[in-house]
Amino acid sequence: MSVLTRDEAQARAQFLDVQRYTIDLDLTAGEETFDSHTVIQFTALATGDTFVEIKPATLRSLTLDGHPLDPADLTENRYPLTALTAGPHELRVDATMRYSRTGEGMHRFTDPTDNETYVYTQLFMEDVQRVFAAFDQPDLKSVFALTVTAPDGWTVLGNGIARHTGDGHWTLAPTPPVSTYLVAVAAGPWHSVTTQHAGLPFGIHCRASLAPHLDTDADEILDITRACFDRFQEKFDEPYPFDSYDQAFVPEFNAGAMENPGLVTFRDEFIYRSAVTDTERQTRGMVIAHEMAHMWFGDLVTLAWWDDIWLNESFAEYMGYQTLAEATLPRALNSVRAGETPFPDTWVEFGVSRKGWGYDADQRPSTHPVAPDPAAVPDTASAMLNFDGISYAKGASALRQLVAWLGEKDFLAGINTHFARHKFGNATLADFIDNLASATDRDVHAWADQWLRTTGVDTLTPHLTEADTTWSLTVDHHGTRPHRITVGTYDHTIDTQSGPDRLVLRDRFDIGIPQNSTTTDDTSPNGATTRPGRRPALVVLNDNDLTYAKIRLDPDSWNTVLNSLSGIPDALTRAVIWNAARDMVRDGELAPTTYLETARTHLPHETDLALLQGVLAFADTQIAARYVTPQDRPAALATLTALTRDLIRRTEDGTHPGLRLTAVRHFIDAATQPDTIHAWLTDGTVPGGPELDPELRWRILTRLAVLGATDEQAITAELQADPSATGQEGAARCRAALPTPEAKAAAWHAMFTDDTLSNYLFTATAQGFWQPEQTDLLTTYVPRYYPDATALAVRRGPAIAEAAGRYAFPACAIDADSLHLGEQALTDQALIPALRRKLTDQIDDLRRALTVRNAH
Numbered sequence: 001m002s003v004l005t006r007d008e009a010q011a012r013a014q015f016l017d018v019q020r021y022t023i024d025l026d027l028t029a030g031e032e033t034f035d036s037h038t039v040i041q042f043t044a045l046a047t048g049d050t051f052v053e054i055k056p057a058t059l060r061s062l063t064l065d066g067h068p069l070d071p072a073d074l075t076e077n078r079y080p081l082t083a084l085t086a087g088p089h090e091l092r093v094d095a096t097m098r099y100s101r102t103g104e105g106m107h108r109f110t111d112p113t114d115n116e117t118y119v120y121t122q123l124f125m126e127d128v129q130r131v132f133a134a135f136d137q138p139d140l141k142s143v144f145a146l147t148v149t150a151p152d153g154w155t156v157l158g159n160g161i162a163r164h165t166g167d168g169h170w171t172l173a174p175t176p177p178v179s180t181y182l183v184a185v186a187a188g189p190w191h192s193v194t195t196q197h198a199g200l201p202f203g204i205h206c207r208a209s210l211a212p213h214l215d216t217d218a219d220e221i222l223d224i225t226r227a228c229f230d231r232f233q234e235k236f237d238e239p240y241p242f243d244s245y246d247q248a249f250v251p252e253f254n255a256g257a258m259e260n261p262g263l264v265t266f267r268d269e270f271i272y273r274s275a276v277t278d279t280e281r282q283t284r285g286m287v288i289a290h291e292m293a294h295m296w297f298g299d300l301v302t303l304a305w306w307d308d309i310w311l312n313e314s315f316a317e318y319m320g321y322q323t324l325a326e327a328t329l330p331r332a333l334n335s336v337r338a339g340e341t342p343f344p345d346t347w348v349e350f351g352v353s354r355k356g357w358g359y360d361a362d363q364r365p366s367t368h369p370v371a372p373d374p375a376a377v378p379d380t381a382s383a384m385l386n387f388d389g390i391s392y393a394k395g396a397s398a399l400r401q402l403v404a405w406l407g408e409k410d411f412l413a414g415i416n417t418h419f420a421r422h423k424f425g426n427a428t429l430a431d432f433i434d435n436l437a438s439a440t441d442r443d444v445h446a447w448a449d450q451w452l453r454t455t456g457v458d459t460l461t462p463h464l465t466e467a468d469t470t471w472s473l474t475v476d477h478h479g480t481r482p483h484r485i486t487v488g489t490y491d492h493t494i495d496t497q498s499g500p501d502r503l504v505l506r507d508r509f510d511i512g513i514p515q516n517s518t519t520t521d522d523t524s525p526n527g528a529t530t531r532p533g534r535r536p537a538l539v540v541l542n543d544n545d546l547t548y549a550k551i552r553l554d555p556d557s558w559n560t561v562l563n564s565l566s567g568i569p570d571a572l573t574r575a576v577i578w579n580a581a582r583d584m585v586r587d588g589e590l591a592p593t594t595y596l597e598t599a600r601t602h603l604p605h606e607t608d609l610a611l612l613q614g615v616l617a618f619a620d621t622q623i624a625a626r627y628v629t630p631q632d633r634p635a636a637l638a639t640l641t642a643l644t645r646d647l648i649r650r651t652e653d654g655t656h657p658g659l660r661l662t663a664v665r666h667f668i669d670a671a672t673q674p675d676t677i678h679a680w681l682t683d684g685t686v687p688g689g690p691e692l693d694p695e696l697r698w699r700i701l702t703r704l705a706v707l708g709a710t711d712e713q714a715i716t717a718e719l720q721a722d723p724s725a726t727g728q729e730g731a732a733r734c735r736a737a738l739p740t741p742e743a744k745a746a747a748w749h750a751m752f753t754d755d756t757l758s759n760y761l762f763t764a765t766a767q768g769f770w771q772p773e774q775t776d777l778l779t780t781y782v783p784r785y786y787p788d789a790t791a792l793a794v795r796r797g798p799a800i801a802e803a804a805g806r807y808a809f810p811a812c813a814i815d816a817d818s819l820h821l822g823e824q825a826l827t828d829q830a831l832i833p834a835l836r837r838k839l840t841d842q843i844d845d846l847r848r849a850l851t852v853r854n855a856h
Contacts, residue, residue, distance in 0.1 A: 005379045009137040018042040018142040026149040038132040040091045044084040051078045054133040056095035093133035102799040103254035105130025113209040118188030139426040141177040157186040159262040184260030193218045206249040227327035237416040259294030274695035277658035279609040282343040290320030304426040306383030314395025351575035352614035358393030371452040385837040397548035404546040413439035461552040471535035483513035488543030489536035502567035566602035588855035592627040604646040626849045640670040674709035698730030705737035729764035736768030752788040766807035786825035798834040805838025
């Protein structure tokens with residue numbers, strides 16, 4: 001397939017003006033294909049040639065200005081339009097299109113619970129061509145008017161208000177000018193909860209089998225939606241630009257969500273079938289806020305080319321966390337009173353979980369600036385690779401630092417100028433920075449050059465000296481970016497009732513980095529910051545986590561942390577320190593066993609759910625699985641088992657269900673003997689709770705499969721009890737995890753030969769396949785992975801390639817031979833870009849794991 005280059009897009013944008021698409025989709029043609037009829041009204045601004053994109057199963061006919069064209073002239077996904085005269089034109093395209101099972105284009109899913117079928121579009125980047133003919137690039141915005149024919153009993157959702165005209169025919173209100181990739185349709189026998197807010201229809205939708213679970217959470221989802229909507233209306237001068245706001249939770253969705261104007265699509269795992277923690281509910285709320293922010297930044301004002309994807313994602317990421325922390329509920333919900341925000345501490349989760357995604361990405365060979373040079377994004381294939389921790393987490397961190405430096409008032413003033421100047425149009429980085437600069441006297445252009453055009457992570461290391469009545473701080477700055485940070489100082493408490501290991505805040509103060517870049521009353525000309533009193537027991541740089549940099553501790557502060565980390569009063573401060581420890585492990589400066597011992601000491605006393613989940617996830621998936629040797633893994637798992645057992649005992653009174661659920665999950669994952677978890681599965685409950693819901697049952701059965709303590713009969717029985725889509729995935733995961741040659745061969749065939757697995761079943765199978773406990777059984781599959789994954793990616797495309805690179809990679813094969821195999825594989829010219837990028841990152845992570853092991 002031909003990918004669109006930036007040069008081609010620029011030339012076409014100068015040649016065409018596209019006024020309107022009239023699209024008719026017939027979803028009643030069968031299980032494999034649907035019919036697509038498109039009329040494009042456009043104007044050629046000069047005489048010349050261009051092309052339209054489409055990826056049909058069958059291209060039946062085309063006419064240009066009433067004259068028939070030859071369908072045989074289609075080459076890959078491009079149909080040439082030659083010798084166009086200057087002026088208006090009308091192109092009609094009639095085609096049969098294929099449904100997808102990979103989450104790209106028009107995805108079709110049949111629910112195994114009730115045999116109901118659903119379809120939805122995911123048209124991002126260049127997949128609109130899988131649904132209808134289009135001039136497919138973001139800066140050729142147009143009005144879209146859709147009609148859809150659907151089976152009886154289905155409801156059709158779209159960007160605009162949908163009206164059923166009878167006999168399965170639906171008409172969607174025309175959109176304002178939007179980009180091709182933002183068009184959306186979702187059809188099926190949806191279960192819906194609807195309401196009105198701010199004069200607009202709001203709705204939430206899911207498949208029928210999830211109806212009871214949506215109804216349970218409908219008040220929460222809608223209240224958060226309304227609260228975020230109202231907060232954005234307060235922040236932004238431009239009103240909400242579309243005629244309705246629907247949120248559809250759809251099956252087998254590849255991303256977390258997609259910001260289609262008026263119809264946001266979410267992965268339907270956000271409709272919880274099983275118990276979840278408040279942090280997981282906060283994540284759902286953040287995604288709701290993130291996607292809503294896109295209605296302005298991304299939909300109302302859209303990037304001109306994909307080098308500016310950060311303008312969409314960094315902004316929405318920052319606004320998602322910030323707005324959720326500010327949004328107040330108009331009425332009481334659960335334990336939250338009216339007028340309060342349900343999730344005031346969103347930045348703790350960002351700091352301990354999301355931010356590490358950015359740090360990791362920024363230290364790999366594939367790193368790139370938040371705002372890359374346009375030449376570095378020459379086509380759509382390269383653009384797709386930048387949807388990563390840099391465009392999301394690092395970009396959001398940069399914006400948070402910008403707000404701290406600029407002030408929120410000036411930041412929002414610049415944003416509102418940006419919206420006013422470019423609404424329903426396109427904008428670039430230069431436009432964005434110019435608009436921010438118009439609202440402040442600060443040099444935003446210089447800031448952008450230092451923060452958005454550079455790569456890598458700065459490191460800030462404190463050095464402390466003490467005199468009789470003062471102490472001084474000097475910060476060693478390894479890097480190039482300026483920072484405005486808060487320094488927190490802490491002392492041991494004299495309150496004996498709090499215990500000997502608790503700390504109390506002495507004070508916080510701001511400094512500039514480099515220190516001589518900002519003159520303050522307590523900063524000397526040589527850059528040292530001097531403060532009165534004895535040196536504190538603990539000094540924390542970036543205490544409120546407003547900048548993006550790796551932080552180190554001075555030796556005395558580190559000793560305080562080892563004894564008193566759980567006694568630090570502020571969860572965000574604890575997150576900064578846990579992140580510092582995480583970075584030190586990854587950089588080979590802290591032994592993985594020391595991290596585990598620190599977790600063993602302090603997590604049983606942790607009260608913040610996001611911190612507990614983030615630290616345990618790193619300890620389990622990185623330290624125990626990758627950073628310790630196979631010989632040391634049993635001891636690492638024993639430490640996690642002891643830690644989680646303490647948490648389970650501590651929460652027996654039922655006052656901390658989220659902490660308890662998190663501890664139970666990780667106790668299961670760390671089990672080295674099957675007896676306890678098998679007893680839980682048999683009894684249907686953990687003693688003292690919780691009762692086992694489907695998620696916990698499949699989790700236990702997966703671990704038993706890894707340990708060789710279950711079999712196909714038990715998996716089949718569990719699937720009969722839970723025949724849902726999630727149950728199908730659980731069974732696939734369990735079967736792939738069984739430690740037998742036959743099970744591994746069957747799983748490998750399903751992933752790399754059969755080609756019928758959907759995106760979710762492929763992922764589940766891959767998640768079960770590679771297990772650290774099964775290294776000997778899996779040895780022969782390591783060299784097979786690279787050629788098989790390469791061929792699979794060519795056959796099945798980027799979505800499956802990404803899953804194969806992320807989940808099917810032999811991550812537990814950590815040795816020099818595996819590293820050599822991976823490095824050799826990267827020389828294969830047959831690698832498609834999506835797989836090459838994932839392998840580049842995975843192989844660098846493998847190299848880092850070996851370095852960490854060798855350092856200790």
